Amino acid sequence: xxxxxxxxxxxxxxxxxxxxxxxxxxxxxxxxxxxxxxxxxxxxxxxxxxxxxxxxxxxxxxxxxxxxxxxxxxxxxxxxxxxxxxxxxxxxxxxxxxxxxxxxxxxxxxxx
Amino acid sequence: xxxxxxxxxxxxxxxxxxxxxxxxxxxxxxxxxxxxxxxxxxxxxxxxxxxxxxxxxxxxxxxxxxxxxxxxxxxxxxxxxxxxxxxxxxxxxxxxxxxxxxxxxxxxxxxxxxxxx
Numbered sequence: 001x002x003x004x005x006x007x008x009x010x011x012x013x014x015x016x017x018x019x020x021x022x023x024x025x026x027x028x029x030x031x032x033x034x035x036x037x038x039x040x041x042x043x044x045x046x047x048x049x050x051x052x053x054x055x056x057x058x059x060x061x062x063x064x065x066x067x068x069x070x071x072x073x074x075x076x077x078x079x080x081x082x083x084x085x086x087x088x089x090x091x092x093x094x095x096x097x098x099x100x101x102x103x104x105x106x107x108x109x110x111x112x
Numbered sequence: 113x114x115x116x117x118x119x120x121x122x123x124x125x126x127x128x129x130x131x132x133x134x135x136x137x138x139x140x141x142x143x144x145x146x147x148x149x150x151x152x153x154x155x156x157x158x159x160x161x162x163x164x165x166x167x168x169x170x171x172x173x174x175x176x177x178x179x180x181x182x183x184x185x186x187x188x189x190x191x192x193x194x195x196x197x198x199x200x201x202x203x204x205x206x207x208x209x210x211x212x213x214x215x216x217x218x219x220x221x222x223x224x225x226x227x228x229x
Contacts, residue, residue: 030210030215031215033217035218035220041222041223042116042203042205042220042221042222042223043155043203043205043218043220044220045217045218045219048215048217050215088154088155090218092215092216098210098216099145099157099160099168099216100145100157100216100218101157102147102154102155102156102157103154104152104153104154105154
């Protein structure tokens with residue numbers, strides 16, 4: 001099964017509202033990353049949080065990590081219609097020659 | 113400073129034909145990853161390569177699929193005798209590896225969409 005499991009699977013909000021997306025994982029990680037995918041395009045890296053960090057900010061993005069619960073959340077504040085996309089969490093395991101494992105993604109729709 | 117280049121963007125094949133997907137990593141990146149994306153299923157890891165070496169192919173089907181990353185030229189994902197179930201978007205990503213930062217951040221291409229008739 002996938003390492004990262006996001007929830008909800010789909011989220012629809014009004015422009016200006018905040019969007020919170022969650023990710024749970026199963027094994028030890030070096031870091032956890034969030035990516036965004038617009039329809040028909042490749043994934044774009046948004047933000048990375050290391051296993052020894054609890055919270056990180058980047059513009060309107062805030063990510064938290066709780067290694068004891070093996071979970072992370074991505075908060076997008078003051079959402080815009082342009083934030084409509086799919087969002088994926090990816091876990092980067094400990095050890096050399098690592099590969100990122102992605103969840104199934106969350107489809108975010110921001111209504112204008 | 114081109115990113116990850118994949119071609120073709122769209123490929124149509126009939127059952128039994130071969131599909132070849134190419135990926136040129138971002139300049140300065142020596143690590144290449146291939147992922148497959150099916151609707152409603154997210155991205156599934158297929159293979160991880162460095163120049164002339166397959167590092168991890170645990171996600172590759174045992175038959176019909178192969179990948180290479182030669183010393184010169186792009187990485188190639190090859191699917192022989194395609195079947196309808198191979199229809200999917202195939203994404204290539206590249207990175208510098210973990211490096212001194214210890215973090216492996218991927219840069220993705222736009223994907224190659226394979227349709228098997």
